[in-house]
Amino acid sequence: MITKSTATAEFHGGRSRVAALAWGQQATWDVMRGWPHEDRSFFTLTRWLPVPLLLGLGEVLEQISELVRRHESLRTLYHPTHRGEATQEVLASGAVTVEVFDRPAEDPVDFATIVNDCIARMKATGFDHDKELPVRFSVATHEGIPVLLMFGVSHLSADHMSTDLLSAELTALLKARADGTAAPAARQALQPVDLATMEHSPEGQLCNVEAMRYLRQQLDRLAPGLVPVRAVPSSPRFFRAELESDAIPVAVRAAARRYRSTTSVVLLSITTALVRCFCPGPVYPLDIMQSNRVAPELFATVSSLNQAVRTAVDLAAGSFGEVLCQSESVMAAARRHSRYDGRAAKEVVRTVASSRGTEFEPGFQFNDMWSTVAKSAAGPAGGLAELDRLTETTTFDWPQKTDSEGMAIFLDTRGTPERINLSLMADTALLPPEDIRAFLFAFERIAIVLATSDITFTQIEELFAEHRTHAGNRSGS
Structure with a gap:
């Protein structure tokens, strides 16, 4: 029988900032506000990736924390204004809840089913952007050993190419940890707040x-x-x-x-x-x-x-x-x-x-x-x-x-x-x-x-x- 539990991935050391939305974010915000609530699964982008052998759950959580720390868009709350616009608040520290689904030995449920179920759950409920960080993680384990990692990110914080970048970066972080090598350096890039500042x-x-x-x-x-x-x-x-x-x-x-x-x-x-x-x-x-x-x-x-x-x-x-x-x-x-x-x-x-x-x-x-x-x-x-x-x-x-x-x-x-x-x-x-x-x-x-x-x-x-x-x-x- 599949058992579900939760773990926490904390992040620290980032910048705390508040700004208007950048143009791309504002366009997505406007579309989301006009979209039927029951069909907002379109606005959750999902990916899944394998976890290298020999990594424990704690080590996987550490790499999730590092990913969220690197990207301000993943630790942003979006607050609506009375004019129908929004501001973005980047958190310097905090935590994301990670769902863990453990499959015991001899269980007939295959991991493809677990992945599909996790992704469906991520898409089933829209993000509460005012109170919830715009990213969700799930880990599938076998007898407590991490096997697969799934995540879903709000379209407010990532487009399809961004989601692919996150998947590739998380894969590289996990591999480096498994190989015992230094984590790959974060790529230099404009953060959304910096982009919004430039646009104004x-x-x-x-x-x-x-x-x-x-x-x-x-x-x-x-x-x-x-x-x-x-x-x-x-x-x-x-x-x-x-x-x-x-x-x-x-x-x-x-x-x-x-x-x-x-x-x-x-x-x-x-x-x-x-x-x-x-x-x-x-x-x-x-x-x-x-x-x-x-x-x-x-x-x-x-x-x-x-x-x-x-x-x-x-x-x-x-x-x-x-x-x-x-x-x-x-x-x-x-x-x-x-x-x-x-x-x-x-x-x-x-x-x-x-x-x-x-x-x-x-x-x-x-x-x-x-x-x-x-x-x-x-x-x-x-x-x-x-x-x-x-x-x-x-x-x-x-x-x-x-x-x-x-x-x-x-x-x-x-x-x-x-x-x-x-x-x-x-x-x-x-x-x-x-x-x-x-x-x-x-x-x-x-x-x-x-x-x-x-x-x-x-x-x-x-x-x-x-x-x-x-x-x-x-x-x-």
């Missing part, structure tokens, strides 16, 4: 002014009717499909080398080329999510840094090569204007919508997280035969259906260097289920073609139509 400086305000100028330029190009209604919507209205592929990573890296570009630009170019199949143009509205880690001092920052840049993307290119050139310019502009005051941006959108007499319709979002890990894979791409062989492991699923979303289309990429996960959430009034499925399978085939040769828009349209036909009546299953 004249330099930060100039950055915001330039971002608002760019936003107005893009809004001026977004006329009504750019996102058509093409079908009677399903019920629930929004479907999310996921395609996992071993072929796309190899193909996209090969295409990026052929075109002397980046994987993110190639992924955006394929997306734009497919949008031409169902949007009339001349542009389509796209929010490009940016990780905001282009400055060295932000590479290792643990905070909620992601912000989306609203963009009017042209659909009038004459060739796929022109789409690639356009995507490079679009991504560069998005990087330049990706840090801004989200509330100021909302006011700009409200003012422009009021002046033109119509609200802006929900657009698309492109969030490429896979390219942040893509560079760690090496080796030349295989030929078409090898890429076709890799498609034998491609999987497809419908993991979510919901009645309401804030965008017409969300396209996310994530995964490992060897395997990509393409996630497409779409309004079925724009993309019926068979079109959602066709979009993802055509995406894979386009990437494969680009690995070794150019592609025409006619070929892309034919691939999209071909996969719509293949979907048939299976699309909504």
